[in-house]
Amino acid sequence: MDSYDTRGSTPRHSASSRLKDYFIGATPLQKRLESVRKQTSFIPTPPRRKIPQCSRLQEDNDPQKVAFLLHKQWTLYSLTPLYKFSYTNLKEYSRLLSAFIAAEKQKGLAVEVGEDFNIKVTFSTLLGMKGTQRDSEAFLVQILSKSQLPSENREHKVLWTGWFCCIFGDSLLETVSEDFTCVPLFLANGAETNTAIVGTWFQKTFDCYFSPLAINAFNLSWMAAMWTACKMDQYMAATEFLWSVPCSPQSLDISYAIHPEDAKALWDSVHKTPGEVTQEEVDLFMDCLYSHFHRHFKIHLSATRLVRVSTSVASAHTDGKIKCLWNCPDGMEFKKDLEEKRRW
Amino acid sequence: MSVLRPLDKQPGLNTATILLVGTEDALLQQLADSMLKEDCASELKVHLARSLPLPSNMNRPRIDLIMFVVNLHSKYSLRNVEESLRHVDATFFLGKVGFLATGAGRESHCSVHRSTVVRLARTYRSPLLFCDPEVDGFRVPVAQRLVRMLQICAGHVPGVSALNLLSLLRSSENPTLEDL
Numbered sequence: 001m002d003s004y005d006t007r008g009s010t011p012r013h014s015a016s017s018r019l020k021d022y023f024i025g026a027t028p029l030q031k032r033l034e035s036v037r038k039q040t041s042f043i044p045t046p047p048r049r050k051i052p053q054c055s056r057l058q059e060d061n062d063p064q065k066v067a068f069l070l071h072k073q074w075t076l077y078s079l080t081p082l083y084k085f086s087y088t089n090l091k092e093y094s095r096l097l098s099a100f101i102a103a104e105k106q107k108g109l110a111v112e113v114g115e116d117f118n119i120k121v122t123f124s125t126l127l128g129m130k131g132t133q134r135d136s137e138a139f140l141v142q143i144l145s146k147s148q149l150p151s152e153n154r155e156h157k158v159l160w161t162g163w164f165c166c167i168f169g170d171s172l173l174e175t176v177s178e179d180f181t182c183v184p185l186f187l188a189n190g191a192e193t194n195t196a197i198v199g200t201w202f203q204k205t206f207d208c209y210f211s212p213l214a215i216n217a218f219n220l221s222w223m224a225a226m227w228t229a230c231k232m233d234q235y236m237a238a239t240e241f242l243w244s245v246p247c248s249p250q251s252l253d254i255s256y257a258i259h260p261e262d263a264k265a266l267w268d269s270v271h272k273t274p275g276e277v278t279q280e281e282v283d284l285f286m287d288c289l290y291s292h293f294h295r296h297f298k299i300h301l302s303a304t305r306l307v308r309v310s311t312s313v314a315s316a317h318t319d320g321k322i323k324c325l326w327n328c329p330d331g332m333e334f335k336k337d338l339e340e341k342r343r344w
Numbered sequence: 345m346s347v348l349r350p351l352d353k354q355p356g357l358n359t360a361t362i363l364l365v366g367t368e369d370a371l372l373q374q375l376a377d378s379m380l381k382e383d384c385a386s387e388l389k390v391h392l393a394r395s396l397p398l399p400s401n402m403n404r405p406r407i408d409l410i411m412f413v414v415n416l417h418s419k420y421s422l423r424n425v426e427e428s429l430r431h432v433d434a435t436f437f438l439g440k441v442g443f444l445a446t447g448a449g450r451e452s453h454c455s456v457h458r459s460t461v462v463r464l465a466r467t468y469r470s471p472l473l474f475c476d477p478e479v480d481g482f483r484v485p486v487a488q489r490l491v492r493m494l495q496i497c498a499g500h501v502p503g504v505s506a507l508n509l510l511s512l513l514r515s516s517e518n519p520t521l522e523d524l
Contacts, residue, residue, distance in 0.1 A: 217417075217455035286419075303367070303420035305453055318452065 069324060072161070074187035075195070076213040076320040079164065081180035082206035087137060090123035093205075097121045100201045101143065101194075118146035120156065126163060136181050138165035143194055160190030162198060186210065187322075213320045217306035220316060225282040227313040228260075228267045235260035235312045236325060241289070242308035243301055254304065256293060260312050346400045349433040350440055353406035360498035361389040361405045362490065365396060365428050366413030367421040371446060374477045375413075378487035386500045388491065396428035408498040409440050409506075411490065414461050416447040416454045422461070429468065439506030440497050441470045444486070449476045471513045 098121040105119075126138040140163040144156035164183035176182055188195045199210045215223075228239060238257045245252040270284045271277070290301045308317045316322045348363075362379070364372045369392070376390040389405060398404070410432065415421040425443075432441065445461045447454065465472035475486040497506040 214452035216452050218457050221455070290419075300420045302423065302455075303418045305417060306455060 068161075069163075071323070071325060072189045073321055073323045074189050076215075076322065077186040077188065077199075077210045078213045079184050079186045079202075079210055080208045081176050081182045081184075082202070082208050084179055085181040085206050087125060087139070090125070090139070094121045094123045096205070097123075097141070097198070097201055101197055104197050104200075119159070120144045120146050126165070135166045136183050138163060138183070140164075141198060143190070143198075160188070160194040160198070162186060162188040162190075162195065185213075215316055215318050215320060215322075217318065220306045220309045220318060221286050222277075222282055223314075223316050224309040224311065225267065225285050226277055227309075227311040228263045228285070229271065229277065230311075230313050232260075232264075232312055232326070237310065237312050239263040239312070240308075240310040240315075241306065242310075243304040244307045245304045253307075254299070254301065256289070256301075258289075263311075346397050347431055347433050348396065348398070348407060348410070348436060350407070350436050355408075355498070356387075356405050358386050358500070359389060359405060360384075360386045360409075360494045360500060361391060361407050362409045362411065362494045363391045363393060363407045364411050364413060365393050365425065366415070366444075367394055367418070367424050368413065368415050368446070369394070371415065371477050372413060374483065375444075375475075375487060375490075378477075378483050379491055382487055382491045384491055384495065386495055386498065388494070395424050396431035409442065409490075409494045410436060411442045411444050413444045413446060414456070414464075416445055416456045416458065416461070417450070419455050422456050422464075426464070437468055437470060439508075439510035441468065442490075442493065443468075443470055443472045445472060445474050446477055448474050449479070449482075469510075469514075471510070 098119060101119055101121065120143075122140075122142045122144065124140050124142075126140050140161065142158055142162075143160040145159050146156065164186050166183045166185065188198075202208060203210065224239075224241065237260070239260050240255060240257045243254040243256070245254060266288055267285055270281050270288070272281065287302075293299060293301050306318070309315060313326050314322060314324045364375060366372050372392045376392060379390055380388060382388075391404065391407070412425045412428065413421070414425050443461060443465045445458070448458060461472060473486060473489065476482045477486075493509065495501050496504050496509050499505070
C-alpha cells in the first residue's frame with residue numbers, strides 16, 4: 001500500500017479520479033511530482049511577464065531600512081527551504097551564530113591580523129520585501145563589530161550583511177510542507193569568509209543548501225529591457241552593456257554605453273502592451289542595439305555573450321552580482337521574480 | 345537564389361550525404377569527425393556550410409539529410425539558421441531535416457532559451473537533438489544517432505523510410521503538443 005497515503009488519496013484509480021486527487025488532499029510529494037510534470041510538458045519560458053503591482057513594497061517598508069540595501073553590491077545565492085526555522089527565535093539564532101562565528105575565527109580558519117573578535121550578530125525581519133501575502137517574510141542578518149573603546153559613541157561597524165527573501169514564490173510554496181520556510185534568494189555583501197561561515201551555520205542548523213546563482217545572458221537582456229522600462233524622473237548613469245567575446249588567448253570585452261533617455265525612447269517605440277513585457281519586445285529591443293552596433297563596427301554582438309548590464313535603476317553581472325541604485329519598486333521586485341523563475 | 349530540393353539529383357551508389365549548417369565552424373568540424381569515425385556500411389559524406397543558400401557553381405552529391413546546428417550561447421547562430429531555413433524546399437521537411445542544439449549544458453552562458461529552439465523544431469515538424477560536442481561522452485552517441493538517421497534518409501535501411509522515422513520520433517512526444 002502506498003506509504004504516502006495521508007488523506008486517503010491513492011494513485012491507483014483511473015486517470016480522471018487521479019487528477020481529482022491531485023487537487024484535493026494531495027501529499028506534498030505528489031504535488032511536487034505534478035508540478036514538475038506540468039513544467040516539462042509545457043514550453044517552460046513565459047513569453048510575457050507582467051510588471052508586478054508594487055503596492056506591497058511601498059506600504060510596509062521602512063524607507064530607512066530599505067535604503068541601506070541600495071548602492072551595495074550583492075552576491076546572489078539560491079537556497080533550498082529551511083527546516084524548522086522560526087521567526088520568533090531570531091534572538092536565539094543571533095546568539096548561536098555569534099558563538100559559532102567566534103569559534104570559527106578562533107580556530108584559525110579566517111585569520112586576519114588585528115581583527116576584532118568582539119562580534120555581534122543581529123537577525124531582524126525586513127517588512128515589505130515580498131511579492132504576495134503567502135511569501136515568507138524577508139529577514140536580515142548582520143555581523144557588527146563591537147567597539148573596543150569605552151567611548152560614548154558606540155557606533156557598531158557593519159562588517160557583513162546578508163538577507164534572505166522570497167518574492168512571488170507561489171510555485172514553490174505549494175509543494176513544500178509546513179515545517180519548511182521558503183526563502184530561496186540569499187544576497188550577501190561583505191567578506192567571502194564571513195559568507196562562507198554564515199552559510200555553513202545555516203546549512204548545519206536548518207539542513208539547507210546554498211548554491212551560487214549565475215544570471216545568464218538571456219535573463220540579463222530581460223533585466224536590461226525591464227529596467228529601461230522604468231519611468232524615472234532623472235537619470236544618474238548611462239545605460240551600459242558589457243559583452244565578452246570568446247577568443248583565444250584571452251577574451252575580448254566590448255562595452256557599449258547609451259544615453260539613458262535614448263534607451264528609454266527606444267524601449268518606448270518597441271513596447272506595445274502596457275503593463276506587460278513580452279519576449280518579442282525584449283528581442284526587438286536588443287536586436288536594435290545589435291544592428292546599430294553592427295552598422296558602425298561590423299561586429300555581430302549577438303554572437304557574443306552578454307556579461308553585464310548597468311542602468312540607472314540597477315546593474316547586474318552574470319556571476320550573480322547585482323547592485324540596486326534606485327528604490328524603484330518595479331526594479332527590485334521583478335529582478336527577484338526573474339531570478340526565482342529562472343531557478344526553478 | 346537556389347533552393348535545396350531533396351530529389352533533384354541522382355543518388356550515388358551506396359553513398360549518404362549529410363549537410364551540417366551552422367555558424368560555429370569548430371563545432372561542426374568536431375561533429376563531422378565523430379561521424380566519419382563511425383563504422384558504417386554506406387560511404388558517408390559530410391558537407392559543412394555556414395549558411396544557405398549554397399553556392400551553385402559547385403558539383404555536389406544529392407543531400408540526404410540536413411542538420412541545422414544552433415548554439416544556445418549565441419543568438420546569431422539562431423538568426424542564421426532561421427534565415428537559412430528559407431532556402432530549403434518544403435519537401436525536405438518530410439524527415440530529412442533535423443535540428444541540433446548545442447551548449448545547453450552551460451546554462452549560465454545561454455542567451456537563447458531552450459524553448460525557442462523547441463518551438464522552432466515544432467514549427468518545422470522536425471526532430472530536435474541536444475548535444476555538447478566538446479564533451480566526448482555526448483558527442484559520440486549523437487554522432488551515432490546522426491549516422492543512423494542519415495542511413496535511413498538515404499534509403500539504405502530496408503523497411504524504414506525518412507517519413508517513417510519522423511512519425512516514430514514524433515509519436516513518442518507528449519500528445520498534447522501535437523497541436524502546436
